[in-house]
Amino acid sequence: MLTVRLNEETERQLAELLAHETNANRSDLIKRLIRERWLSLQLGKTIVERRGGHPQHLLTDASPDRSERSNRKQAIANYLQNRHS
Known part of the structure; x- marks a missing residue:
């Protein structure tokens, strides 16, 4: 469990993001944003x-x-033959 305190500007930005999302709550949106950021770091x-x-x-x-x-x-043929014998 994580508790995060957001300033007013960040809270407003989060509300705007949520307004554009369908079927997403704050928790889902934050999880998705973290995952997207993490994946972008993996590209290198x-x-x-x-x-x-x-x-x-x-x-x-x-x-x-x-x-x-x-x-x-x-080697693959031998392995498959032994496996199915």
């Missing part, structure tokens, strides 16, 4: 940074040639 980051960085142990047991297409396809 790469997709990997936005998702929390590179996985640390994802490829620890992978063979060095796993990045080649034929090897990836074979």
